[in-house]
Amino acid sequence: MSPTPEDSPVHRPLRAVDIIIRKRDGLELSKAEIDYFIQAYTSGEIPDYQASALCMAILLKGMTDQEATDLTLAMANSGEVLDLTPVIGKAVDKHSTGGVGDKTTLVVEPLVAACGLKVAKMSGRGLGFSGGTLDKLESIPGYRVNLTMHEFLDQVSRIGIVLSGQSADLAPADGKLYALRDVTGTVPSIPLIASSIMSKKIAAGAHTIVLDVKTGNGAFMETIEDARKLAELMVAIGRLSGRKVIALLSDMNQPLGCAAGNALEVLEAIETLHNGGPNDFRDHCLEAAGYLLYASGKTGNLSDGKKMAEKALENGSAFEKFRLLVQAQGGDVRVIDDPSLLPKAPVIETINAEQSGYIAGIHARTIGETIITLGGGRAKKSDSIDHSVGVVVHIKVGDRVEKGQPLFTVHAKNAADLSMARERISAGIHWSDQPVEPLPLFYGVVE
Numbered sequence: 001m002s003p004t005p006e007d008s009p010v011h012r013p014l015r016a017v018d019i020i021i022r023k024r025d026g027l028e029l030s031k032a033e034i035d036y037f038i039q040a041y042t043s044g045e046i047p048d049y050q051a052s053a054l055c056m057a058i059l060l061k062g063m064t065d066q067e068a069t070d071l072t073l074a075m076a077n078s079g080e081v082l083d084l085t086p087v088i089g090k091a092v093d094k095h096s097t098g099g100v101g102d103k104t105t106l107v108v109e110p111l112v113a114a115c116g117l118k119v120a121k122m123s124g125r126g127l128g129f130s131g132g133t134l135d136k137l138e139s140i141p142g143y144r145v146n147l148t149m150h151e152f153l154d155q156v157s158r159i160g161i162v163l164s165g166q167s168a169d170l171a172p173a174d175g176k177l178y179a180l181r182d183v184t185g186t187v188p189s190i191p192l193i194a195s196s197i198m199s200k201k202i203a204a205g206a207h208t209i210v211l212d213v214k215t216g217n218g219a220f221m222e223t224i225e226d227a228r229k230l231a232e233l234m235v236a237i238g239r240l241s242g243r244k245v246i247a248l249l250s251d252m253n254q255p256l257g258c259a260a261g262n263a264l265e266v267l268e269a270i271e272t273l274h275n276g277g278p279n280d281f282r283d284h285c286l287e288a289a290g291y292l293l294y295a296s297g298k299t300g301n302l303s304d305g306k307k308m309a310e311k312a313l314e315n316g317s318a319f320e321k322f323r324l325l326v327q328a329q330g331g332d333v334r335v336i337d338d339p340s341l342l343p344k345a346p347v348i349e350t351i352n353a354e355q356s357g358y359i360a361g362i363h364a365r366t367i368g369e370t371i372i373t374l375g376g377g378r379a380k381k382s383d384s385i386d387h388s389v390g391v392v393v394h395i396k397v398g399d400r401v402e403k404g405q406p407l408f409t410v411h412a413k414n415a416a417d418l419s420m421a422r423e424r425i426s427a428g429i430h431w432s433d434q435p436v437e438p439l440p441l442f443y444g445v446v447e
Contacts, residue, residue, distance in 0.1 A: 016040065016050045023057040031070045038074035042173040051177065052184045059189035068191045068233055069240040075199035078173035080149065084205035087157050088118035092296045093206035094288055095197055097230065098132075100218040100368040101255035101393075105133045105163070106269035107285040110322035112292045113161040114312040120156040122166045122204045124178060125378075134165050135377075139263040139343055139387040143331035161325050171203040182378070188220050194233045201243070208244045208296045211235075212288055215443065216253035218364020224249065224443055231446040246295050248288065249443040254362040254397050257281030261376045261390010261411060263342040270339050273319040280396065284441055286310055291445075343388035345411035347418050350394075351426065352404050358436045359399045363428030367391055370424045374410075374417050389413060391425060398438035 014036040023029060037054065040046040063071065084091040094108050109119045123133035123145075134145045145165040147155070155162040166175050174196050181187050181196075201209050211234055214220070215227035231247035238245030257278040259268040271277040272285065290299075290306030299305040312318040327333050335341045371377050375386035392409040395401060408425055412418040 016046045016054075020050060020053045020057055023054060023061055026061045028064055029067055029070075031074075034067065034070045035074045038071070038078055038173045041176065042078045048180055051180055052186070055177065055181055055184060055186040055189065055192060058191055059186045063191035065233060065236040065240065068195055069237045071191065072195040072198045072202065072237050073241060075171050075173040075177070075195060076202040079171055079203065080169040081203050082120075082149075082153075082170070082205035084118075084120055084153075084156070087153055088120070088160075090207040090296065091120045091156075091205050092117050092208045092210075092292050093119065093121055093201055093204065094210045094212065094292055095201065096212040097193065097197070097214050097220060099214040099216075099252035099256060100364040100371075101257050101260040101265065101281075102212075102214065102252070103133075103136060103257065103259070103265040103269045103281075104212060104285055104288060106136065106266065106322070107272050107281075107318070108288045108292070109161060109163060110273065110325060111285065111289040111309050111312050111318045113159075113325075114317040114321040115289075115293055115298060115308050117160075117292065117296055117298060118156055119161045119163075120152065120204055120206070121161075121163050122170065122200055123163060124166070124200075133163070135385055135387070136262045136265050136269075137163065137331075138385075139266045140326055140331040140335050143326060144329045147329070155328050159321075159324050159328055161321060162328075163325060164329070166200060171199045174199045174203075190221075190226065190230045190233060193220065194230055194237060198234055198237045198241070202241060206243070208292070209238060209246075210288055210291045210295060211245060211247040213247050213249050213446075214252035215249060216251055216364065218255065218368055219252035228444070228446065235446050244295060246291055247446040248291065249446070250284065251439050251441060251443065252364055253439055255364050255367055255391075255393050256284060258392050258394060259390065260367055260393070261371050261374075262385065262387040263344075264390040264392060264411060267339045267342055270319075270322075270336060273313065273322050274316075275313045280441060282313075286313075287442065345386075345388040345390075345413060347412045347414060348409060349412075349418055349422075350406050350409040351422050353401050353407050354403065355431065356403045357401060357431040357433055359395050359397050359401060359429065360432040360436045361428075361430035362393060362395065362397060363430075366424055366428035367393065370421050373424075374412055374421060386413060389417075391421065395429075396438065398436045400435075 125132035147164040213231045221227040289309035293305035294302045374389040376389040394406045410421040
């Protein structure tokens with residue numbers, strides 16, 4: 001007996017379990033299936049355990065460019081999608097896929113805002129061993145990360161820069177999935193990372209987006225091949241959804257800059273905005289800012305973009321823009337003017353080299369995971385954070401180090417934590433008797 005039209009797959013009601021099974025079996029999901037799953041999960045009709053199962057199936061089986069774009073748009077459309085054009089024209093944004101000591105947002109956003117671009121940015125919290133921009137900003141007493149939509153739009157229109165958390169109205173599906181992925185082992189999925197990042201960018205109204213895709217032992221994408229795949233997918237999602245996207249492939253085989261840990265990274269960002277800070281971090285920020293200024297049409301080429309950004313560091317306008325941002329969002333500007341007022345750990349100790357030689361490796365992930373154990377990150381989504389703890393690394397791969405020279409400084413809440421951090425980080429530093437090539441800052445660009 002032939003099936004009635006009601007029994008045919010076309011007319012069968014969509015069910016979460018069928019969608020999970022289709023992805024588990026490596027089949028391509030339709031836009032209707034993806035839209036249904038995301039809408040039902042956002043409304044609470046689909047529980048966390050089924051969303052976890054789909055995330056794991058996506059991690060194991062992957063997605064096509066079109067599926068990833070459909071997932072991105074479904075997440076963006078799960079709430080309000082901002083059109084910033086009437087308020088500020090074409091908005092720009094920079095996003096990093098996360099790493100250890102990666103505080104670039106705190107410098108790049110004020111830099112390009114000081115050069116006349118309007119920056120409306122929504123950032124996330126720490127995910128796994130990678131620190132989150134919001135956690136860093138909350139080291140500043142009073143800084144508000146939960147702005148209403150009216151406050152968000154009003155601030156960017158008034159001062160040209162806003163840096164807040166994801167509003168509940170913007171990509172709420174991503175907010176739910178973002179927290180879930182951290183505790184279900186599905187953080188490293190390329191389609192899930194790409195759609196999470198791009199859904200927030202699209203929902204927040206960004207037209208020109210520069211992505212900083214990290215690769216190495218301190219990044220979610222450990223190999224250059226995986227980082228390139230992620231970059232290409234995000235650029236493809238941008239193209240399929242009508243945005244201009246450029247992705248930089250950057251190194252994360254050692255911490256970026258010296259500081260890792262929330263308040264310590266804010267301090268280093270402030271030093272950099274005063275035209276100081278570590279050379280690698282400063283150069284990295286100028287490159288990202290240069291691409292944003294060039295891609296948005298503010299300058300005719302990358303070189304002029306970097307020069308314009310450098311001038312904003314040198315003349316103090318980037319620092320002033322950061323100060324204005326903190327003030328606008330309720331932060332205590334006394335802390336910006338005098339960073340010694342930032343939260344301080346009770347136990348601080350510098351560990352010196354017990355030998356001479358060349359630094360062959362500094363395992364960034366080990367440092368990131370140590371900071372979680374110190375209390376500066378989250379092992380589970382409900383964990384609170386100690387903003388004062390962290391590590392400052394005084395060496396870079398390729399450096400010649402003499403016995404007795406400082407290697408790293410631990411900021412901990414007690415002696416036991418200090419001892420643990422000293423052992424773990426020392427084991428993550430690799431030595432050589434022969435000269436070692438320094439690591440590159442960047443591996444390429446995907447446009």
